Amino acid sequence: MNRSLVILIGALALGAAIFAGSFFTARHTTMICCEQPADDLNWLRLEFHLSDTEMAHLREMHEGYLPQCGELCQKIAEAKRALAAIQTGATNLTSEIQAKQNELAALRAQCQSNMVAHFVAVSQAMPPEQGQRYLAEMKRLTLGTNELMEQSMSGDTGHEHHH
Amino acid sequence: MTAEDNKLQELLRKNHPTPALPPQFQQNVWRRIEGAKVPANPASWLDAIAELILRPRFAVAAAGILLLAGISAGMLEGRQLVRNDAQMNYLASVVPHALR
Numbered sequence: 610m611n612r613s614l615v616i617l618i619g620a621l622a623l624g625a626a627i628f629a630g631s632f633f634t635a636r637h638t639t640m641i642c643c644e645q646p647a648d649d650l651n652w653l654r655l656e657f658h659l660s661d662t663e664m665a666h667l668r669e670m671h672e673g674y675l676p677q678c679g680e681l682c683q684k685i686a687e688a689k690r691a692l693a694a695i696q697t698g699a700t701n702l703t704s705e706i707q708a709k710q711n712e713l714a715a716l717r718a719q720c721q722s723n724m725v726a727h728f729v730a731v732s733q734a735m736p737p738e739q740g741q742r743y744l745a746e747m748k749r750l751t752l753g754t755n756e757l758m759e760q761s762m763s764g765d766t767g768h769e770h771h772h
Numbered sequence: 773m774t775a776e777d778n779k780l781q782e783l784l785r786k787n788h789p790t791p792a793l794p795p796q797f798q799q800n801v802w803r804r805i806e807g808a809k810v811p812a813n814p815a816s817w818l819d820a821i822a823e824l825i826l827r828p829r830f831a832v833a834a835a836g837i838l839l840l841a842g843i844s845a846g847m848l849e850g851r852q853l854v855r856n857d858a859q860m861n862y863l864a865s866v867v868p869h870a871l872r
């Protein structure tokens with residue numbers, strides 16, 4: 610093989626190795642250095658640059674929200690168990706099953722409503738610009754998936770077609 | 773300048789013969805100029821690149837740039853991964869399992 614070609618290929622391989630080595634080492638080191646103690650609210654501090662006072666207020670709100678959320682989740686779990694029990698062996702959609710499904714749906718709606726209310730309350734406790742960004746991000750992360758599914762099911766892509 | 777100097781100069785000029793040009797000197801000069809204008813073939817480009825790579829200054833500079841680029845990209849990626857992990861932790865704490 611041509612000597613110059615060997616040199617070129619060797620240099621490219623060495624360059625790739627230098628880049629990859631430094632990339633993975635730096636990534637690993639950064640992940641170890643930046644890793645925070647397990648704190649659920651750490652993302653708020655990192656992403657929205659909140660002060661200690663703001664974080665303390667948000668932590669209080671977060672801790673107030675969790676028991677309500679847990680209580681509803683408990684009710685949802687019970688309703689699901691009850692629905693599964695009456696569905697066992699059933700071949701028709703009885704009024705009892707329908708009533709349980711409606712109850713479950715209502716509980717889920719309430720749970721979602723509480724969650725969105727919490728997001729709104731948290732966003733209002735942040736500086737306005739950060740709060741808007743937080744709310745938009747949380748809606749995208751939590752409700753966005755449902756919206757995408759609904760759009761795909763209804764065939765509404767959000768684009769108007771002019772014929 | 774004296775008359776003797778003039779004579780000496782005249783004598784020197786006569787004794788300093790101008791060599792005769794070799795046959796077809798001018799044509800040969802033009803041929804060489806034309807030859808130099810011919811574009812280099814790919815092999816010579818490869819040789820030029822290889823020669824450049826082997827220069828210590830170039831090699832050290834290129835390695836340094838690659839090292840810095842790798843470190844910067846790695847740090848950015850690492851920060852993004854830490855942020856993503858933190859975001860997932862937060863979401864897991866506020867979004868009920870029933871809604872996921």
